[in-house]
Amino acid sequence: MKRWLSVTTLGFTLLLSGCFTGGGSGGQQSGRGGLPVDTRILGPQLLERDPVGYYELSWVQRDTDTRSEVIPALTNLMNQSASALEKLQYAMSLHSLAAIDDRALTQAYYVYARELITEGKVGVALAMIGDGGLDVNYLTNDQLKFFLDTANQHRLMHTTRRLIQEGGRRQVVASQDARWVNQNRRPHEWLDAVGTVSVDGGFVIDRGSVRRAGGSGSGFFIDRNGYFITNFHVIEMAVEGDRKHLVNLSVVIDTKGVRAPAKVIGYTKDADLALLKVEYEPDFAFDIATYANNVEAGQRIYALGSPLGLFNSNISTGVITNTERVLEFIASTPLGNIIQIDAAVNPGNSGGPLVNDDGIVVGVVYSGLLQFSGINFALPADLVRVMLPKMILQDAPDTPKLAVVPYADLAAFDGNRVLELQYVGLRSQAIKSGVENFGVVERVNNQSVKSVADMQIQFARRYPNTIATLRQGGKNIPIVLKSRPKYPGWHALLRDQDIALFPAFYGAQVKASGQYLLITRVYMRSSMEDIGFEENDSIVINGPFKRNVPDHLYALNVRARMAKVGGLEFAGMLLVADLRGFNWV
Numbered sequence: 001m002k003r004w005l006s007v008t009t010l011g012f013t014l015l016l017s018g019c020f021t022g023g024g025s026g027g028q029q030s031g032r033g034g035l036p037v038d039t040r041i042l043g044p045q046l047l048e049r050d051p052v053g054y055y056e057l058s059w060v061q062r063d064t065d066t067r068s069e070v071i072p073a074l075t076n077l078m079n080q081s082a083s084a085l086e087k088l089q090y091a092m093s094l095h096s097l098a099a100i101d102d103r104a105l106t107q108a109y110y111v112y113a114r115e116l117i118t119e120g121k122v123g124v125a126l127a128m129i130g131d132g133g134l135d136v137n138y139l140t141n142d143q144l145k146f147f148l149d150t151a152n153q154h155r156l157m158h159t160t161r162r163l164i165q166e167g168g169r170r171q172v173v174a175s176q177d178a179r180w181v182n183q184n185r186r187p188h189e190w191l192d193a194v195g196t197v198s199v200d201g202g203f204v205i206d207r208g209s210v211r212r213a214g215g216s217g218s219g220f221f222i223d224r225n226g227y228f229i230t231n232f233h234v235i236e237m238a239v240e241g242d243r244k245h246l247v248n249l250s251v252v253i254d255t256k257g258v259r260a261p262a263k264v265i266g267y268t269k270d271a272d273l274a275l276l277k278v279e280y281e282p283d284f285a286f287d288i289a290t291y292a293n294n295v296e297a298g299q300r301i302y303a304l305g306s307p308l309g310l311f312n313s314n315i316s317t318g319v320i321t322n323t324e325r326v327l328e329f330i331a332s333t334p335l336g337n338i339i340q341i342d343a344a345v346n347p348g349n350s351g352g353p354l355v356n357d358d359g360i361v362v363g364v365v366y367s368g369l370l371q372f373s374g375i376n377f378a379l380p381a382d383l384v385r386v387m388l389p390k391m392i393l394q395d396a397p398d399t400p401k402l403a404v405v406p407y408a409d410l411a412a413f414d415g416n417r418v419l420e421l422q423y424v425g426l427r428s429q430a431i432k433s434g435v436e437n438f439g440v441v442e443r444v445n446n447q448s449v450k451s452v453a454d455m456q457i458q459f460a461r462r463y464p465n466t467i468a469t470l471r472q473g474g475k476n477i478p479i480v481l482k483s484r485p486k487y488p489g490w491h492a493l494l495r496d497q498d499i500a501l502f503p504a505f506y507g508a509q510v511k512a513s514g515q516y517l518l519i520t521r522v523y524m525r526s527s528m529e530d531i532g533f534e535e536n537d538s539i540v541i542n543g544p545f546k547r548n549v550p551d552h553l554y555a556l557n558v559r560a561r562m563a564k565v566g567g568l569e570f571a572g573m574l575l576v577a578d579l580r581g582f583n584w585v
Helices: 007-018 044-049 051-062 067-080 084-096 102-118 122-126 141-153 157-170 187-193 232-239 381-392 452-460 488-495 498-506 527-531
Strands: 003-005 194-206 209-221 227-230 248-253 258-268 273-278 300-305 314-325 338-341 353-355 361-369 372-380 410-413 420-424 467-472 475-480 508-513 516-522 538-545 553-562 568-578
Touching: 044 051, 044 067, 051 067, 051 475, 067 084, 084 102, 084 467, 084 475, 102 122, 102 141, 122 141, 122 227, 122 381, 141 157, 187 194, 187 300, 187 314, 187 353, 194 232, 194 300, 209 232, 209 300, 232 258, 232 273, 248 273, 258 381, 273 381, 300 361, 314 372, 338 361, 361 381, 372 381, 381 452, 410 452, 410 498, 420 498, 488 498, 488 553, 498 508, 498 553, 498 568, 516 527, 527 568, 538 568
Parallel strands: 003 361
Antiparallel strands: 194 209, 194 248, 209 227, 227 273, 248 258, 258 273, 300 314, 300 353, 314 338, 338 372, 353 361, 361 372, 410 420, 467 475, 508 516, 516 538, 538 553, 553 568
């Protein structure tokens, strides 16, 4: 199962974003929802129960920095909590408020990772090593040995090598023989850790004919306990829709001639990823180690999977042609950049690993264009790493979890190779605590950021209702993270007016000038630039255009005067914004 995209789909989006058309209005749109009602009351009870919420409301309602009250409250909750995950979340907020150092944060990560390993979620836990939060430099010798023995047992080659290297510096050695790490596997041996996902939805009657419901895709093991990664769109039928209780999931390991039952543990629509648990122990699993995963254009890669669902995994090879694609014409992927590859992949390859010469997963095969066999796409491994911990937070046993993505409620632009904000909520905690709209963002969580994708990834490393940091002008500013809504742009529109959202929605800064809005800046590669707007052009907002506009788009009917066409005025022009938030973080 592969997201095949017709070029006409791309053309339609560009047409909507940049064409001249007539005005009008029509029926109401639905499915977007309203703003959640905030029932919190600022006071001692909120401080005791939810210090992060207290910190946010103190800024919003009183313009007051209450970190001196919040830090002791967070520390008290962290010390009292019996949950390793809660302790980690409290530690993240304390770290952002400069109340604990990197070593203390690493220790909180260690406690949570050890708990996950005890539960058998080895691949998820070890994905946290490196820029995932677990800095091996701050581990004790006993902690380092624990991770080394775990990685060695699960044959995670590059994590084991990295921990052996650190152990050599400290004279820490693995409990069992680890000489296998010096024997690189050949590409055909990688197929032992690849499987074909079979989605069997039974039979349906379609136009008088009986056909099977379901499909197939690909995926790969991330530890020897059977945890397995694929795309959300491969298993979507198993978790959503009226047939989800009828679906049987299984994974076929072709090289072993084995079909094993599987279940969905968690999934994310925003990143099109899913985590399965397969009742099978592979001989080895793929390593998605952070520190060995440099991805660049021109790098040779191998795409592994089962094209056309043939239950016969194969390998195609090619190169990475671009690492910074933003595919706004593909639904449900507003997070991070996309890797473009020229390796041959087909329907059925979705979810399969994209592997470099060293055998490290650098991406997950995701989609392609129908008419062009050499233009295919993969999700980067960085995105997989940050989403893995979010996909295991189950509300109830045996219930697949929809991962909740942390969200700062900001919009940003990186077209000039400098990351700057395009939108900060007019009454938000962020703007009241000092975040400047149109200001340059230097770092997030003390990590350098150069793109919107970098910023999204860094915020996604945290959890909703925790505090992160954003640096502007050399100053670290605490930001309260929330849960990302389905349509971030729609939530912003419910709070603020069209004018405040013009930069984020359409790519232009404007200011009021009599009855007109005067354009003061047009962003590179924006819809406004595509149409042909320049500085000092002007527009008048007629109102929203609603007829036959999908929920994920917002159309604005304007009257425009443009210098490029001799100052002629267009009485009815549509400006269309994508509310899914590809530039929202």
